[in-house]
Amino acid sequence: MLTGKRILLILSGGIAAFKCHDLIRRLRERGASVRCVLTPAAARFVTPLSLQALSEDKVYSDLFSLTDESEMGHINLSREADLLVVAPASANILARMAQGLADDLATTVLLATDKAVLVAPAMNVRMWLHPATRANVATLRSRGVAFVGPNEGAMACNEFGPGRMSEPLEIVAAIEAYFTGRLPAAEPPPLISGPSVIRMPPEPMGGAIAHRPLMSRRAIVTSGPTREAIDPVRYISNHSSGKQGHAIAGALAALGAEVTLVTGPVGVADPAGVKVVRVESADDMLAACRAALPADIVVCAAAVADWKVRNAANGKLKKVPGAAPPALELVPNPDILASLAASGPQRPALVVGFAAETENVVANAVAKRERKGCDWIVANDVSPATGTFGGDRNTVHLVTASGVEAWPTLAKDAVAEELARRVVRHFGTSGVVAAS
Ligand SMILES: Cc1cc2nc3c(=O)[nH]c(=O)nc-3n(C[C@H](O)[C@H](O)[C@H](O)COP(=O)(O)O)c2cc1C
Numbered sequence: 001m002l003t004g005k006r007i008l009l010i011l012s013g014g015i016a017a018f019k020c021h022d023l024i025r026r027l028r029e030r031g032a033s034v035r036c037v038l039t040p041a042a043a044r045f046v047t048p049l050s051l052q053a054l055s056e057d058k059v060y061s062d063l064f065s066l067t068d069e070s071e072m073g074h075i076n077l078s079r080e081a082d083l084l085v086v087a088p089a090s091a092n093i094l095a096r097m098a099q100g101l102a103d104d105l106a107t108t109v110l111l112a113t114d115k116a117v118l119v120a121p122a123m124n125v126r127m128w129l130h131p132a133t134r135a136n137v138a139t140l141r142s143r144g145v146a147f148v149g150p151n152e153g154a155m156a157c158n159e160f161g162p163g164r165m166s167e168p169l170e171i172v173a174a175i176e177a178y179f180t181g182r183l184p185a186a187e188p189p190p191l192i193s194g195p196s197v198i199r200m201p202p203e204p205m206g207g208a209i210a211h212r213p214l215m216s217r218r219a220i221v222t223s224g225p226t227r228e229a230i231d232p233v234r235y236i237s238n239h240s241s242g243k244q245g246h247a248i249a250g251a252l253a254a255l256g257a258e259v260t261l262v263t264g265p266v267g268v269a270d271p272a273g274v275k276v277v278r279v280e281s282a283d284d285m286l287a288a289c290r291a292a293l294p295a296d297i298v299v300c301a302a303a304v305a306d307w308k309v310r311n312a313a314n315g316k317l318k319k320v321p322g323a324a325p326p327a328l329e330l331v332p333n334p335d336i337l338a339s340l341a342a343s344g345p346q347r348p349a350l351v352v353g354f355a356a357e358t359e360n361v362v363a364n365a366v367a368k369r370e371r372k373g374c375d376w377i378v379a380n381d382v383s384p385a386t387g388t389f390g391g392d393r394n395t396v397h398l399v400t401a402s403g404v405e406a407w408p409t410l411a412k413d414a415v416a417e418e419l420a421r422r423v424v425r426h427f428g429t430s431g432v433v434a435a436s
Contacts, residue, residue: 001176003031008081010106013041016088016122016165020046023087023168024054030172037061037077039093039106063105074105078113083178086110088122088165091133097145098136118146118174122165148174152421160213173408212256213424218295219257220348221249222302222336224264226282230328231313238303242266244394245301247416249274252297255420260292264302282308282333289340297423299352300337308333341373350426352376358383365399376400378419398422
């Protein structure tokens with residue numbers, strides 16, 4: 001979709017500049033070419049050398065460079081691009097763009113361009129919510145500048161709220177949307193979707209404000225496949241890798257939740273900061289989940305085998321020459337999601353299930369939410385062509401009581417982080433203070 005497209009990537013000075021390495025890689029693997037312009041501040045966060053190596057093009061930063069100006073020139077930088085992307089966009093560069101300043105190469109190119117501009121802001125939550133930034137964003141929007149993000153989340157500055165730069169794949173999706181005419185030029189960037197600024201509760205040992213909005217919450221996450229024994233050496237299972245469930249456990253833990261990860265046999269590493277309980281069968285998984293109750297949140301991301309072998313053998317089944325192969329009698333496994341979602345004193349406040357479907361993904365997920373009695377269903381298409389099972393990316397729909405949301409294709413880590421942000425929003429957070 002991006003084959004032959006020329007992206008002029010303008011980096012300004014913020015911690016999120018490091019994400020541009022991945023952004024360049026993602027754009028180039030889709031066939032786009034990327035040329036980078038840095039503000040002097042951006043060059044304090046990433047090196048021109050790394051950007052040059054990844055983009056395989058010269059990196060520009062000096063407005064008054066005799067060689068650059070004679071070879072390319074600030075006007076040509078914009079002429080030779082199909083789209084200008086400012087990522088990360090600092091509060092400072094937004095202000096300079098809104099004012100029409102041209103005091104370095106980046107802003108001179110931005111003022112001289114007649115090409116579309118897409119901006120991915122990245123800054124501290126208070127900088128994003130400051131009336132000056134709000135006014136600058138409104139000015140830029142009114143001039144047709146498009147925005148992607150920022151996202152809400154934990155920030156490097158130990159606060160939580162809107163201001164995190166969109167993930168590289170979200171920026172790629174916005175760029176693709178621009179080239180297919182699906183990106184409304186003046187779409188309002190999300191300001192905030194809940195409380196204005198969330199001040200985090202202190203760390204248990206006192207001291208600095210932490211970015212842990214789920215700190216008082218207990219979560220159970222299931223992940224991976226289950227194995228249903230045929231005999232002591234053979235089993236029935238599926239291709240689930242555990243990548244998505246493990247990423248969710250890690251994302252909830254990163255936001256402060258006390259997470260028990262109940263996992264079938266997988267090859268992925270344990271996420272940091274979670275308690276891991278390893279199981280094999282669906283019966284074991286249900287027992288481990290029950291043992292981990294009470295919890296506020298349950299996310300059932302495991303691909304639990306629907307059936308188990310009723311007549312599993314205690315010893316290894318032998319091949320007998322001339323004899324018929326053994327007949328396996330299957331019986332249903334316990335329904336872990338429905339069982340945890342059933343009302344009762346121990347029902348977690350938020351029960352999230354996954355629906356792995358190969359057809360009618362949304363319709364089946366909507367029906368599953370009703371049938372299982374859970375609050376949300378994350379529906380994904382696992383037909384082989386999607387590469388979801390075992391792959392690093394996922395295209396999901398979030399089905400809730402209020403409707404169905406189609407999410408763009410994201411890295412499984414990004415799906416996990418977004419789901420964790422939704423969990424934070426669902427519970428709200430104490431200690432809310434008004435926006436400055
Ligand atoms: C460690 C560090 C991190 C920073 N992160 C951000 C940031 O994420 N967003 C932002 O708007 N400014 C950030 N700043 C401040 C900018 O770098 C500063 O405003 C700079 O003047 C921006 O210049 P530029 O917009 O020309 O790149 C940071 C500064 C430092 C020292």
